[in-house]
Amino acid sequence: MSQASNNKIFSNLWMIAVYIFLYLPILTLVVYSFNDSKLISTWTHASLRWYEALIKDDDLISAVLLSLKIAGISALMSVFFGTFTAFALNRYKRFKGRTLLSSMSSMPLVMPDVIVGLSLLLMIISVQHWLGFPEKGLFTILLGHALLGTAYAAVVVTSRLREMDSKLDEAAMDLGCKPWQVFYLVTLPLLLPALVSAFLLTFTLSFDDVVLSSFLSGPGYSTMPMVIFSRARLGLNPTINAVATVTIVVVTIAVIASSFYTSHQARKRKREEAQAYSDSNK
Amino acid sequence: MATAPKEINQPAPEVLLRVENVTKIYDGTVKAVDDVSLTVNKGEIFALLGGSGCGKSTLLRMMAGFETPTKGKIFLAGQDITNLPPYQRPINMMFQSYALFPHLSVWENIAFGLKRDGMPKDQIAERVEKMLSLAQLGKFAQRKPHQLSGGQQQRVALVRSLAKRPQLLLLDEPLGALDKKLRETTQLELVNIIEEVGVTCVLVTHDQEEAMTMASRIAVMSEGYFLQVGAPDAVYEMPNSRKVADFIGNVNIFEGVIEEDEADHVTVRCPECVHYVGHGVSGHTGMAVGVALRPEKIMLSDKKPKGEYNWCEGEVIEIVYFGAHTTYHLKLDSGKVIKAQELNNTRDLSCGLTWGDRAYAHWNDLAMVVLAQ
Numbered sequence: 107m108s109q110a111s112n113n114k115i116f117s118n119l120w121m122i123a124v125y126i127f128l129y130l131p132i133l134t135l136v137v138y139s140f141n142d143s144k145l146i147s148t149w150t151h152a153s154l155r156w157y158e159a160l161i162k163d164d165d166l167i168s169a170v171l172l173s174l175k176i177a178g179i180s181a182l183m184s185v186f187f188g189t190f191t192a193f194a195l196n197r198y199k200r201f202k203g204r205t206l207l208s209s210m211s212s213m214p215l216v217m218p219d220v221i222v223g224l225s226l227l228l229m230i231i232s233v234q235h236w237l238g239f240p241e242k243g244l245f246t247i248l249l250g251h252a253l254l255g256t257a258y259a260a261v262v263v264t265s266r267l268r269e270m271d272s273k274l275d276e277a278a279m280d281l282g283c284k285p286w287q288v289f290y291l292v293t294l295p296l297l298l299p300a301l302v303s304a305f306l307l308t309f310t311l312s313f314d315d316v317v318l319s320s321f322l323s324g325p326g327y328s329t330m331p332m333v334i335f336s337r338a339r340l341g342l343n344p345t346i347n348a349v350a351t352v353t354i355v356v357v358t359i360a361v362i363a364s365s366f367y368t369s370h371q372a373r374k375r376k377r378e379e380a381q382a383y384s385d386s387n388k
Numbered sequence: 389m390a391t392a393p394k395e396i397n398q399p400a401p402e403v404l405l406r407v408e409n410v411t412k413i414y415d416g417t418v419k420a421v422d423d424v425s426l427t428v429n430k431g432e433i434f435a436l437l438g439g440s441g442c443g444k445s446t447l448l449r450m451m452a453g454f455e456t457p458t459k460g461k462i463f464l465a466g467q468d469i470t471n472l473p474p475y476q477r478p479i480n481m482m483f484q485s486y487a488l489f490p491h492l493s494v495w496e497n498i499a500f501g502l503k504r505d506g507m508p509k510d511q512i513a514e515r516v517e518k519m520l521s522l523a524q525l526g527k528f529a530q531r532k533p534h535q536l537s538g539g540q541q542q543r544v545a546l547v548r549s550l551a552k553r554p555q556l557l558l559l560d561e562p563l564g565a566l567d568k569k570l571r572e573t574t575q576l577e578l579v580n581i582i583e584e585v586g587v588t589c590v591l592v593t594h595d596q597e598e599a600m601t602m603a604s605r606i607a608v609m610s611e612g613y614f615l616q617v618g619a620p621d622a623v624y625e626m627p628n629s630r631k632v633a634d635f636i637g638n639v640n641i642f643e644g645v646i647e648e649d650e651a652d653h654v655t656v657r658c659p660e661c662v663h664y665v666g667h668g669v670s671g672h673t674g675m676a677v678g679v680a681l682r683p684e685k686i687m688l689s690d691k692k693p694k695g696e697y698n699w700c701e702g703e704v705i706e707i708v709y710f711g712a713h714t715t716y717h718l719k720l721d722s723g724k725v726i727k728a729q730e731l732n733n734t735r736d737l738s739c740g741l742t743w744g745d746r747a748y749a750h751w752n753d754l755a756m757v758v759l760a761q
Binding site for chain 2: 292
């Protein structure tokens with residue numbers, strides 16, 4: 107047998123192994139969400155029983171809605187602050203404290219969530235002690251998630267800003283744009299794809315965060331991961347499988363759709379560039 | 389009856405741009421531009437020529453308003469624009485990278501500056517159409533920049549910078565991003581469009597051919613200041629220093645001393661030969677000078693020339709064939725190597741010299757320029 111076909115067999119086996127490792131647990135969860143049994147480990151027969159239970163499970167539904175709300179708002183905040191951080195670090199002339207800001211803004215990326223959560227909690231408690239504000243709850247969770255998200259969003263926006271031709275800003279100014287017009291007529295439209303991916307990334311981060319939320323949440327504000335976590339400690343309930351399956355389906359559809367869209371755009375662009383080249387040689 | 393010479397009726401050239409003693413210092417120490425003054429007349433195409441880091445781009449960016457001078461002033465049509473931001477100057481720039489807005493169509497790119505001026509919609513449309521036909525891009529109006537070839541993108545960039553009818557057009561390495569074949573045609577298109585509009589132009593380039601073919605005047609820059617300013621032929625044929633002679637084109641420089649200094653001729657004795665220069669120079673007998681001689685002004689022959697001046701002898705050590713002409717490297721007996729360029733005016737490479745041959749180089753008594761040390 108030739109070396110090449112050996113390699114091919116090996117790479118195929120490797121690929122299958124990776125897929126099993128990554129997706130078998132998820133597949134198990136999806137399959138068991140259709141299990142009629144109350145016990146999580148024994149299969150009886152297929153049913154939609156736990157999906158019905160999910161619809162009636164007000165606690166879980168409201169937790170999902172709260173998580174979506176927090177993820178949406180904190181992602182917006184992250185993109186907003188992250189974009190300004192990226193701008194300050196990449197577009198302004200060197201200013202005092204630039205290096206400090208640059209390293210501090212990426213700190214949450216490497217700092218363990220537990221430590222970030224704990225220190226935020228301590229700070230909020232002492233601020234509350236002195237000012238009577240803020241109450242632990244929605245606002246504090248948002249603060250924590252936005253803090254983490256800002257660091258990620260800054261990284262995403264920075265990489266896009268770096269590859270953008272800064273001459274575009276000058277060209278816009280040269281053609282009569284005041285600086286703020288340059289921002290919303292040129293920079294922002296070109297930055298949009300990066301802003302969307304920063305939003306999706308920070309949305310996901312917030313949506314599945316359990317550590318920060320546990321530290322910063324107050325009574326009546328339990329996010330979906332917190333509810334799943336606390337119920338798992340009491341013994342897993344198949345409703346959790348159902349809610350997880352719904353989440354997985356939504357995420358999968360979103361990911362597949364977006365990758366189809368990007369590859370379609372890339373292919374379209376390539377075609378058009380080839381067209382322009384052959385046009386010019388006519 | 390004699391008619392008055394034509395020049396008398398012509399008005400004195402109107403000065404559009406005046407740069408007065410402009411200096412730009414970066415980080416408190418690096419002098420990018422060093423006390424430069426210049427005037428550009430209305431309708432002129434003026435080239436700033438120099439190697440990288442000579443300050444030409446910094447000077448252009450100060451005209452555009454992207455940089456402010458550390459010292460000195462810039463006037464446009466008599467108005468002090470030194471501290472005016474770029475968006476308030478009636479000056480537009482064409483960027484080396486073109487800087488076309490990738491998210492806008494060709495049409496919107498050209499209309500971009502007009503919209504900022506708050507021009508009425510119908511006038512914008514009219515102006516954009518005019519610009520599109522000027523650049524022969526009518527059928528590409530709805531395309532995005534990435535759907536155009538390099539030459540087309542360049543023309544979009546040009547008419548975008550012309551659309552606002554600027555008083556002054558700045559071109560930053562206008563042909564730098566194109567390949568050689570495309571450069572020649574594009575160069576002419578560019579000059580035609582600029583002349584049709586009649587806009588005053590300052591262009592920056594490191595390419596002497598580009599500067600010489602496009603500009604009516606050239607400033608040769610080095611280390612932040614001007615070495616020489618003048619018409620292309622003047623700068624090429626009468627360089628005022630070794631640096632200029634060396635930077636523009638190829639040159640052989642013979643070191644020597646003035647032996648005879650007359651009003652109508654001088655002779656310069658060099659180790660290799662004696663130069664008889666057919667015009668007077670500002671120097672004195674015994675002064676050490678360099679004699680600059682362009683390779684294309686040297687003729688090669690296998691026969692010893694008559695007379696005692698303006699020839700030397702050597703061995704052919706290198707032959708470089710360029711198609712239209714061939715450059716011979718001649719090693720003189722003193723060890724000095726000179727270059728001589730022969731036109732290939734027949735197909736059999738007529739001068740018949742080959743590697744290792746003894747050859748005589750000779751030249752006309754008006755072929756060289758005498759340069760001080």
